[in-house]
Amino acid sequence: MSPILAISGLSKQFGGVTALAGVDLAIEEGEILGVVGPNGSGKTTLFNVVTGVHKPSGGTVLFRGQDITGLKPHAISRAGIGYTFQQAMAFAGLGVLENVQIAGEHARAGGTANPWPTPQALLDFVGLSALGGEKAGVLPFGSLRLLGLALALATRPSLLLLDEPAAGLNDRETAALVGLVRQLPGHGITVCVIDHDMKLMQMLCRRLAVLDFGSKIADGPTEAVLADPKVLEVYLGGDL
Amino acid sequence: MKEDRRADLFESLRSLLPVLVILALIALVPLFSPSNRFLSLAISAGINVIALYGLSVLFGQTGILSMGHAALVGVGAYAAAILARDFGIGFWLALPAAALASAVFAMIVGIPSLRVGGHHFVIMTFAFGQLLAIVLTNGGDYTGAATGLDIAGPVTLFGADMTDLTRYYLMVVAFVTVAAVASWAIIHSSYGRTLRAIRENEKLAASLGINVGRHKIGAFVVSGIFAGISGVLLAYFLGHISPSQFSSFPSIYLALMVMIGGARLIEGPLAGGILVAFLPEVLNLDPVQSRIVYGVCLIAVIMLLPDGLIGGIVRALRAAFSGKPKQETEDCDAAEVRQ
Ligand SMILES: Nc1ncnc2c1ncn2[C@@H]1O[C@H](COP(=O)(O)OP(=O)(O)OP(=O)(O)O)[C@@H](O)[C@H]1O
Numbered sequence A: 001m002s003p004i005l006a007i008s009g010l011s012k013q014f015g016g017v018t019a020l021a022g023v024d025l026a027i028e029e030g031e032i033l034g035v036v037g038p039n040g041s042g043k044t045t046l047f048n049v050v051t052g053v054h055k056p057s058g059g060t061v062l063f064r065g066q067d068i069t070g071l072k073p074h075a076i077s078r079a080g081i082g083y084t085f086q087q088a089m090a091f092a093g094l095g096v097l098e099n100v101q102i103a104g105e106h107a108r109a110g111g112t113a114n115p116w117p118t119p120q121a122l123l124d125f126v127g128l129s130a131l132g133g134e135k136a137g138v139l140p141f142g143s144l145r146l147l148g149l150a151l152a153l154a155t156r157p158s159l160l161l162l163d164e165p166a167a168g169l170n171d172r173e174t175a176a177l178v179g180l181v182r183q184l185p186g187h188g189i190t191v192c193v194i195d196h197d198m199k200l201m202q203m204l205c206r207r208l209a210v211l212d213f214g215s216k217i218a219d220g221p222t223e224a225v226l227a228d229p230k231v232l233e234v235y236l237g238g239d240l
Numbered sequence B: 001m002k003e004d005r006r007a008d009l010f011e012s013l014r015s016l017l018p019v020l021v022i023l024a025l026i027a028l029v030p031l032f033s034p035s036n037r038f039l040s041l042a043i044s045a046g047i048n049v050i051a052l053y054g055l056s057v058l059f060g061q062t063g064i065l066s067m068g069h070a071a072l073v074g075v076g077a078y079a080a081a082i083l084a085r086d087f088g089i090g091f092w093l094a095l096p097a098a099a100l101a102s103a104v105f106a107m108i109v110g111i112p113s114l115r116v117g118g119h120h121f122v123i124m125t126f127a128f129g130q131l132l133a134i135v136l137t138n139g140g141d142y143t144g145a146a147t148g149l150d151i152a153g154p155v156t157l158f159g160a161d162m163t164d165l166t167r168y169y170l171m172v173v174a175f176v177t178v179a180a181v182a183s184w185a186i187i188h189s190s191y192g193r194t195l196r197a198i199r200e201n202e203k204l205a206a207s208l209g210i211n212v213g214r215h216k217i218g219a220f221v222v223s224g225i226f227a228g229i230s231g232v233l234l235a236y237f238l239g240h241i242s243p244s245q246f247s248s249f250p251s252i253y254l255a256l257m258v259m260i261g262g263a264r265l266i267e268g269p270l271a272g273g274i275l276v277a278f279l280p281e282v283l284n285l286d287p288v289q290s291r292i293v294y295g296v297c298l299i300a301v302i303m304l305l306p307d308g309l310i311g312g313i314v315r316a317l318r319a320a321f322s323g324k325p326k327q328e329t330e331d332c333d334a335a336e337v338r339q
């Protein structure tokens, strides 16, 4: 089967800084793929280029066989790629329920059965239904992360990119998040997740890709990648 | 689900009610045989309020500030005057035509300006206002140069001559009502939600499939429609228009009125327009003094009442009645001035 997302030769320069140096990566339908790498290795940039936040300097991105390279963020969202930001965010001045309502109003039409037909159902799923009437701006950080996830899910993505979704969460919140993310493939949502927490990645992902200085240095089954000498070298003295 | 929606509709209709009641009371004013001076002031205020409802969609909902809004009113006013002079087109046909002209102008200004982002937009709208005044002043006979244009032509409705002051007053109140209802409908629609999302966080909005650039231009165009209609009413009310009426000062006044009243509340434009029109009269100020007072008011409102005057009153009433400051609902949250 062809991958849901096929990235080839993707590169990005910021002035003199090479954030991505020709990355090839395939995301298979139905998997939860992990992307790891040291700070500044280009993980967020990879997502930003795929989602149209930044224009790539070179390379192509195929989503379900269609070339989406360089499209605008809203067009990529409507094509079916959801995205949460490394900095948790929501529409702070608006109600929690209204946030989710907005997020669902611009999704592409039709497709498969929606597992969360109403904003309320989506809030139930992420465990925020009690907070629907609050302003998003007053939510504690952990709830804000979950709301960010709900917003991305409301766009009814078939591929979801999560940039450090557990950063800043306590153990209980992280466990809840893991529980949620694991259910997504069952709802027809392929996941690609960035995180520094290797324990979390081992729980979530059967496959890992490793970036270092904008290049992919490893890609394969999680255990094999974590035992790869090249990867160990990158993380020497780090949190592995 | 259906009941939910009905409850929502009821809830949002309730938010419209106070404005409708106030406007109904305002329509009763002629019963107390007010002076012509009072009626004239009230008509001018009402004409501004129509433009302010457009500005509240732009600024209050979308978070974009226009500092050249009087220019869009001017486009409507000149369109009405030129259509009457060159084509014999009267008041009622001038309304949609002028609304279209202002909308198109808003689009022409909006496309390049809104692409470059917030602060630039404020400057671009300001520059556009100045530019329009220059073009009108140097337009020779076509625009009447610095003297401007006369607009004769009666305004009739079902055979009745509306140029009578009381009738014109009632007609303006009707137009204000339509503007208020239109702006309320926008606020409570999914379109309004989209605009608020852009106001709150453009990056997030785009990631959720919202075409931010297109909707910002759209909001400016919508505000242009209100401005164009306001311009037609102004031209026919004054019978004479000139470039200085649509330059930077009137634009700043419009921005000031919407901020003083409160841009996110349905009562805000009404309150701001009335207050700014009648304050100098009530306090018996000359034009220079009144400018100073407005300036002070604006600073006070920005610092003390971020939701504008009405937002402040609503908040105070809620606090008084419930004993504790209640969590604000969407359309009366802090109108932070971020531009
Ligand atoms: N908008 C930008 N402008 C200039 N340089 C940037 C920009 N975004 C990223 N960079 C640079 O690109 C490189 C990769 O950054 P990126 O944010 O992709 O790293 P990351 O792997 O996500 O790191 P972290 O784990 O800290 O989130 C860094 O050197 C960074 O400074």
Ligand SMILES: [Mg+2]
Pocket (backbone or CB within 6 Å): A043, A044, A045, A086, A163
């Ligand atoms: Mg990052």
